[in-house]
Amino acid sequence: MLWQIAIACLLIYLIRNYWLKSNFLEIAKLPGPPRLPLVGCAFRFIGHSQSELFKIVTDFPKEYGNRVCIKVFNRYILHLYNPKDIEIILTSTKNITKNRPYVFMEPWLGTGLLLSTGAKWHKRRKILTPAFHFDILKNFARVFEEEGRAMVRDLHERLQRGERTLNVMPFISDYTLYTICETAMGTRLNSENNASKAQYKESVLGIGLIVMNRLSRFWLHSDLIFYLSSMGKKFKKLLEQNFAFTDRVIEERRKNWAETKKEETSSGKRRMALLDLLLDAESKGEIDMEGIREEVNTFMFEGHDTTAMALTFGLMLLADHEDIQENIYEECKSIFGDSTRTANTSDLAEMKYLEAVIKEILRLYPSVPIIGRMVTEEFKLDDITIPEGTEVVVHFYNLQRREDLFPEPELFKPERFLNGDKMHFTYVPFSAGPRNCIGQRFAMQEMKYMLSEIIRHFKLKSIVKGYRPKITMDLVLRACEPVNIEFSAR
Numbered sequence: 155m156l157w158q159i160a161i162a163c164l165l166i167y168l169i170r171n172y173w174l175k176s177n178f179l180e181i182a183k184l185p186g187p188p189r190l191p192l193v194g195c196a197f198r199f200i201g202h203s204q205s206e207l208f209k210i211v212t213d214f215p216k217e218y219g220n221r222v223c224i225k226v227f228n229r230y231i232l233h234l235y236n237p238k239d240i241e242i243i244l245t246s247t248k249n250i251t252k253n254r255p256y257v258f259m260e261p262w263l264g265t266g267l268l269l270s271t272g273a274k275w276h277k278r279r280k281i282l283t284p285a286f287h288f289d290i291l292k293n294f295a296r297v298f299e300e301e302g303r304a305m306v307r308d309l310h311e312r313l314q315r316g317e318r319t320l321n322v323m324p325f326i327s328d329y330t331l332y333t334i335c336e337t338a339m340g341t342r343l344n345s346e347n348n349a350s351k352a353q354y355k356e357s358v359l360g361i362g363l364i365v366m367n368r369l370s371r372f373w374l375h376s377d378l379i380f381y382l383s384s385m386g387k388k389f390k391k392l393l394e395q396n397f398a399f400t401d402r403v404i405e406e407r408r409k410n411w412a413e414t415k416k417e418e419t420s421s422g423k424r425r426m427a428l429l430d431l432l433l434d435a436e437s438k439g440e441i442d443m444e445g446i447r448e449e450v451n452t453f454m455f456e457g458h459d460t461t462a463m464a465l466t467f468g469l470m471l472l473a474d475h476e477d478i479q480e481n482i483y484e485e486c487k488s489i490f491g492d493s494t495r496t497a498n499t500s501d502l503a504e505m506k507y508l509e510a511v512i513k514e515i516l517r518l519y520p521s522v523p524i525i526g527r528m529v530t531e532e533f534k535l536d537d538i539t540i541p542e543g544t545e546v547v548v549h550f551y552n553l554q555r556r557e558d559l560f561p562e563p564e565l566f567k568p569e570r571f572l573n574g575d576k577m578h579f580t581y582v583p584f585s586a587g588p589r590n591c592i593g594q595r596f597a598m599q600e601m602k603y604m605l606s607e608i609i610r611h612f613k614l615k616s617i618v619k620g621y622r623p624k625i626t627m628d629l630v631l632r633a634c635e636p637v638n639i640e641f642s643a644r
């Protein structure tokens with residue numbers, strides 16, 4: 155009898171809580187797709203492809219405005235599309251914990267800089283920040299230059315073989331991968347390890363796809379069930395493939411590290427690549443091998459896939475706008491004259507127009523279109539209370555295409571960024587606040603090098619003018635179809 159009463163009380167308690175939560179929670183009153191009892195909107199998301207899901211969430215504001223609340227079982231997920239709200243979320247120094255989707259990346263990236271929180275994140279950010287210091291970036295110029303030149307040579311050779319049309323994404327991502335390997339990891343990819351490079355890239359794509367597929371299949375959320383499924387088994391295999399590559403990168407550097415360190419300190423120029431900083435921290439007992447692997451995986455991925463996608467979309471837009479290509483070309487001509495020398499850092503600083511072009515590329519195609527946070531402490535978002543446990547999703551993609559903030563938002567107009575207006579939380583492709591992109595200057599430098607090299611040597615033409623591929627988001631924003639561009643030598 156007693157336990158029956160106990161169960162009845164428990165049930166009443168749960169129902170009361172549920173009722174209170176769904177009726178009195180301020181966020182539960184926000185507009186959003188219709189919620190069924192208990193399951194909420196869970197079924198709204200089932201059975202859709204990744205690109206359809208991306209379209210659903212980017213279309214929300216049209217129907218529900220700029221604050222949308224989604225309930226999936228007992229989770230409340232708040233989608234934000236407003237500069238003011240986004241500012242509050244991004245500038246918070248306490249609400250820095252990442253939300254659900256990121257958790258599914260943990261078996262891969264561990265709790266490296268991207269995924270960690272609290273004290274661990276603080277400590278890692280402190281160890282790693284010097285790796286992106288201005289002086290270090292200057293030292294990377296040689297690598298950017300070499301890779302830029304190699305890329306141009308590669309393109310010329312393709313043209314000579316009669317390959318005028320190029321699927322740019324796989325091509326570009328080879329070069330961004332070489333660049334991050336050599337700059338951050340101090341490891342050169344060569345013909346010996348290029349097979350594992352191909353496997354690495356394949357594994358990144360596969361992992362991204364599975365992480366996002368898992369997200370929309372709630373029955374795969376439990377690790378137990380996931381790893382029994384065929385998807386989970388595939389995931390495990392891809393991870394092994396991925397780790398084989400990164401472990402080799404670490405071991406190779408470890409072998410050379412002691413010597414390089416001696417050389418560099420004796421010659422007075424200390425040029426610590428990111429991986430060196432990690433190995434140095436390891437020798438001081440601040441990080442272990444597990445930690446190094448987390449960071450190497452984090453940076454290898456964040457450092458090549460993001461810039462590769464931005465460059466891919468960028469070349470697509472440029473191929474459609476010959477006038478903008480000409481403007482870039484003229485700017486380069488005013489800097490280099492008739493010389494064919496490659497750019498150095500002071501040249502890059504003069505490329506103001508190209509900088510505006512890159513900003514406009516990232517406005518339309520932010521490589522990281524959506525980010526998320528878990529609210530760990532109740533707070534006020536302007537006028538509404540956001541309870542602990544809410545997940546917040548910030549939509550850079552929508553924000554940067556808002557008509558009220560960017561007139562004619564679909565048009566590619568670099569001029570928007572030429573008058574030096576400060577864009578206060580209306581344009582944040584690298585995020586902002588304490589968890590902003592640590593590699594943002596690195597990324598801008600790399601993209602300037604590559605785009606200026608390409609435009610100085612080639613003219614680009616789109617195959618079908620104005621064609622835009624369907625896009626999707628896995629870990630980064632991607633085109634669903636190949637982006638093919640026609641190249642001709644200048």
Ligand code: HEM
Nearest residue numbers: 267268456457460461464521522525584585591592593597
């Ligand atoms: C076009 C290029 C890039 C874009 C648009 C971009 C964008 C972003 C964004 C939006 C975030 C915040 C993510 C979040 O809060 O969940 C971020 C974080 C991060 N980015 Fe980038 N990124 C780019 C390139 C790079 C590069 C080249 C590197 C490394 C060399 C890098 C390393 C990182 C890392 C480690 C974080 C996590 C920082 C932290 O939480 O402390 N990114 N990036």
Ligand SMILES: *[C@@H]1O[C@H](CO)[C@@H](O)[C@H](O)[C@H]1NC(C)=O
Nearest residue numbers: 246247248249530531532533
């Ligand atoms: C979250 O941010 C808000 C606004 O900055 C702040 O009032 C609140 O204390 C923060 N809570 C956490 C966990 O940061």
Ligand SMILES: *[C@@H]1O[C@H](CO)[C@@H](O)[C@H](O)[C@H]1NC(C)=O
Nearest residue numbers: 344345346347348349350352
């Ligand atoms: C690896 O390099 C060799 C020689 O440079 C080349 O023939 C081969 O196609 C490359 N393989 C991959 C997978 O890139």
Ligand SMILES: *[C@@H]1O[C@H](CO)[C@@H](O)[C@H](O)[C@H]1NC(C)=O
Nearest residue numbers: 292495496497498499500501
């Ligand atoms: C870049 O090259 C130009 C022309 O050769 C030179 O005047 C300038 O000092 C160089 N800047 C750097 C940082 O090397």
